[in-house]
Amino acid sequence: MSRYNTSDDSCDKTSLLMQLCADRYYISPEAFHTRTCTYGPLGTELKKNIIEQWTSAVRSRAYVFGITTSVQSRMCEESVRIVNVGDLQEILHQESLSKKEASQKIQTLMKASVSVRTSLLQGALQQYIQALELVNRTLPFGLAETGLCHHSDSQLRHSSGCSFEVTESSLVWFCSPRTSSQWMDYWAHQRLQWWRKFALGPSDFDMCNVVDEELKEGASHGVKVLYKFPWGLETLETLWSLGDTLLLKTHQGTCTKLQCRDGRKSVVPHVISVSANMDRGMLAYLFNSFQLMKKTDNKQKLNQRMVLKLHPTLTPVKVALDMGRGSSSELRQVCEGLFQEFLEAGISTWPGYLDTMSLSLENLHTKYDEMGVLFTVMVSESTLKGGLLLVRNRDTTIRETMHISEIKFFLLKYISASENF
């Protein structure tokens, strides 16, 4: 009998997935202890794919531009700062200083130190004037950025996953005050649709309005995209309708410089901020795609089969290349040829043929299912004879033969078709 009951034993499912993520190169085992974002090769690729899709979705409108702002923040009130400990210690070691004098020197040092940003919004607001020129004062337009933010402990009280350093993806949207509430609805709808598009279980992604007490400074309205983790709901993405308050505050006393055309009128635009936590988003897709199934092996023993059914667009490895029986040097040559062909076509490929420790076919499939590998391509004696490959599909577990000349086109078609589901 299986220890695992998919319906209610969510705690076990969580620890199984976390173990899988460590074993299968998604999240580095040490990350669990140190609560840092340390990802293995597969996690790195998955996060990259998610960020790429997020960015291309918000940039599918004409006037959205990517920007890069500094991790150094110029907001004085922020308390997380980068400090050179050497300078601090120099003050502490000066015997001649009284406590008060030392204290004053430390305060001065702190004021001169740079703080680190806690969100990407401020940087985009600062680039607003320059961007205005770029679009010739035509509304609407947007500034997009993905980057590291530092969250202080207080921001983290109720959260899980990665602490302190978080990769955020942000869109700051400038639009006419007339249309800002429609745009808020548009983006909220778009964002939820986007998260669901790549989900195996779309209903675990949901949306809610932010209650008045939790509204951000300057915001008249807020919407959150949530994911139902086994331990509860967590926010993946937040949208704020910010009016013009923060924009005016950022560019104090330069109201005319801020104005844009809205038909024949000149207006100071309203700001909508969209910001997603990509580390938590990645965790959501891992949980969402994790399937635990019971199966009976040929000795009538009950086993569990674990599969990461990540969306074809997101999954880090699209295809694994392995060798069956036969003349290994010749088979290896075929594998190397295919590997280069796939690489050039941009198909992320796992070079299983380099592995000298041979696994049984069943163990190989178990490993690749846990890695979320979409297809396993087996090169064997019959490839050398007649050009035939054995191709196994992760989701259907069906194996079929295919001619070597067709495989690249087949994979490209399969992946691009899945984007339009």
Place this chain on the structure above:
Amino acid sequence: MSRYNTSDDSCDKTSLLMQLCADRYYISPEAFHTRTCTYGPLGTELKKNIIEQWTSAVRSRAYVFGITTSVQSRMCEESVRIVNVGDLQEILHQESLSKKEASQKIQTLMKASVSVRTSLLQGALQQYIQALELVNRTLPFGLAETGLCHHSDSQLRHSSGCSFEVTESSLVWFCSPRTSSQWMDYWAHQRLQWWRKFALGPSDFDMCNVVDEELKEGASHGVKVLYKFPWGLETLETLWSLGDTLLLKTHQGTCTKLQCRDGRKSVVPHVISVSANMDRGMLAYLFNSFQLMKKTDNKQKLNQRMVLKLHPTLTPVKVALDMGRGSSSELRQVCEGLFQEFLEAGISTWPGYLDTMSLSLENLHTKYDEMGVLFTVMVSESTLKGGLLLVRNRDTTIRETMHISEIKFFLLKYISASENF
């Protein structure tokens, strides 16, 4: 007569380029004052393209995997630390504490704070054991990462460009001690070739050996890739042959766990570290592609023409879409259709047709040349009548007509052909 003399007035050329970078959305004007990495839309895209090409070049070998490590460093000796100023102030405000007690408390706080990494090498060495499993102890293999590093002031004494926060791209290569010097030669050669591949003036990129006095701890040999900026040579990329010292130091006393197969023997691999400063690399390509030419306009006035001849693969905008004379609503519809078509094909496109302030054709070309836009496509009355577009090439300045059904394929072919030069 022109104020500018291309051969020796390098200082003027530098300030012209810096002004162009600010005007044309490469580098944010404020970045010059604050010495931070703040890039506009074009700079952001250029840097992204450079990083993508760097990564795909080092990952063209089978066993190179991407990883993500934390910006938090666990090296105790590093002095740049992230501190919560609130905690520090709490100690300073406690009246009852003596200076000694306060000092001790601050020291404890500093010890508990996290330091920020100054390079990506340490993170890769820490992931070594996990990666070993991934490749089944087969040499050689590599771990690649791109990420933000913080440089302290002392590291910056002799450098220009961005300070403090730097985007580094790193490859840490593990190989048999037998072959490590060949691999060092291989990578040094590869890396220089790579920088030169995308250069307009390849000879400005060069390589030199690191002299003994400047060798990094644990390194037996070092090589630098340099760029000849107008103010002198600066290092873009550094390669170190590190032996096994740092690897053994990172995983203290676990020598057998570090061993790999080298034929029939078991060995602790040697480490080669390759690390590039992407912010400075971007600056190098901007300088390298900047061309200042004198030209005479139709009123016999001498002007200068500035062009950013960035490589087709790297240049942030491949094509600008603009409208000529004619029924503007119909022309705009054609532009929007083309924009979407280019977007879906992954061709980065500038929506010039959205700009309501019409420039003369000459001013438009001046603007796009300064932006480094590869092609300008003009949609006009003859597009509506016979499907013909006017296409202008940045580098040849030749304008030719082309049928609307051919343009996408033409652009894709032009860009991909330029990669194999």
